[in-house]
Amino acid sequence: MVKALPVILLLFTLLGCQEGKEVDILITNGKVFDGSDTLAKPMDIAVCGELICGVSPAGEVSYKASKTIDAKNQIVTPGFIDPHTHAYAELISNDLHQNLNYLFQGVTTVVVGNDGDGPVDIDDALGELNSDGIGTNVAMFIGHGSLRRKVIGEVQRHTTAEEMQQMAELLDTAMQKGALGISSGLYYVPGSFAATEEVIAMAKVAAKYQGVYDTHLRDESTFNIGFLAALDEAIDIAQQADIHLHVAHIKALGVDVWGQSHQAIEKINNAKAEGISISADQYPWQASGTNIRSAVVPKWAMADSDEAFIQRIDAPEYAQKIREQIKENIRRRGGADALLITASKFPEQVGRTLEELATQWEVSDTEAVVRLVKNSQLTRVASFNMNMGDIRAFMTQPWVVTSSDGTNGHPRKYASFPKKYQKYVKEDEVVSLQSFIHRSTGKTAGILGLSDRGYLREGYKADVLVFEPSRFTPKASFKQWNVLSEGVSYLTVNGQLAIADGQYTQALAGQFAKRQR
Secondary structure, three states: OOOOHHHHHHHHHHHHHHHOEEEEEEEEEEEEOOOOOOOOEEEEEEEEOOEEEEEEEOOOOOEEEEEEEEOOOOEEEEOEEEOOEOOHHHHOOOOOOOOHHHHOOOEEEEEEOOOOOOOOOHHHHHHHHHOOOOOOEEEEOEEHHHHHHHHHOOOOOOOOHHHHHHHHHHHHHHHHOOOOEEEEEOOOOOHHHOOHHHHHHHHHHHHOOOOEEEEEOOOOOOOOOOHHHHHHHHHHHHHHHOOEEEEOOOOOOOHHHOOOHHHHHHHHHHHHHOOOOEEEEEOOOOEEEEEHHHHHOOHHHHOOOHHHHHHHHHOOOOHHHHHHHHHHHHHHOOOHHHEEEEEOOOHHHOOOEHHHHHHHHOOOHHHHHHHHHHHOOOOEEEEEOOOHHHHHHHHOOOOEEEOOOEOOOOOHHHHHHHHHHHHHHHHOOOOOHHHHHHOOOHHHHHHHOOOOOOOOOOOOEOOEEEEOOOOOEOOOOOOOOOOOOEOEEEEEEOOEEEEEOOEEOOOOOOOEOOOOO
């Protein structure tokens, strides 16, 4: 007994040290999903400064916390990571840089620079982002379209070797400064004018830094080469460049390709079996969203500049061809009654279908589009052009993560994560709760190379979400797209409470999240 006394005293000393650990925030009594694809456990999460400093079985360690959050009957997860947003403009604005529409979805990190767009210069972008602070973390892709636009504008031609070298140098600099990789929007101008070889060359630059090739496919329907051929192109780019491929907002868009999800999934799984690294993201809505020009106007007609497009649309040598292609593109998207105006500089147009506007103006559906695109570049449409079978088929794949593709006029900007939780986890049981959380946190972080986020682990950034399972719900709709979601009780961004007791705290704790190599 005497010999055992020093050991007993040592144990008491160690326990005393643990019990005396001072922390800033303690989250206790919650149902904790740590970001891996595992069941919840009763755990205590401790936060010190920007980092998680304790993860232990509930009650095993006593902490002295400046603030204790009782998460009884609530779910605790890492903050959600959205790999596809268009939030850059808001983040650098004077009045929307808090990014509340994402915070109230439980999102702590947003990715910008998707679809081939966004800033090219990381330093300039960070200067704008840091000037007033931001509510969420932000990570960046460098847009292939932005590189192309900076070097040659929006002309419809292939780039020269010298021009590609200029693009490559810009991308190389950005990759050194923490960009995630390169994104492309080969459906959009000017990316649509690029040859596959040009994109491969840029992807090879990103691959030198273990980056990601993120792509809005050249075609998600039958607009040009077809959905499956566009997927083949993306896989070929990844293989040739030896880079991870991430397919943005994967979908089979429009009546011509409904049901092709199964062939697409087979292609991806076969490529993965051959050693090509592939993932994708998906938003949980049947309607896509974009500006009306991109939706139905042929890309060649939009080359060079807005002024050139306006001149072409009524030019005798182009007018009929443009209108014929607009008419066919309306059909591809499900018809004029499937195209809902969601944003416009003319408020009376919002909430009306293209068919309704054409009837009101007493013109054809095609001429209604011509009138809309002449009057404003701001008109946006939701295209109700996906079927549930394809949505569910993609959603069940373990390599598909949650995203929003958030844009004005579409509720996905305010409600994608709670929408997926409510409809596809709770109501329809398409995915399990643990899979939804994993594919909104840890899985996404792994794809993007954010090695200090996405999990509740010691030493990781303290991005932590606490939500009420019965109240975490979308409130936005196509009738009122910009309503904040409900059910987030607490949310920390880099250890600071951004939401407490369901209310925004005014914190601006977001940081630039670099890809870790």
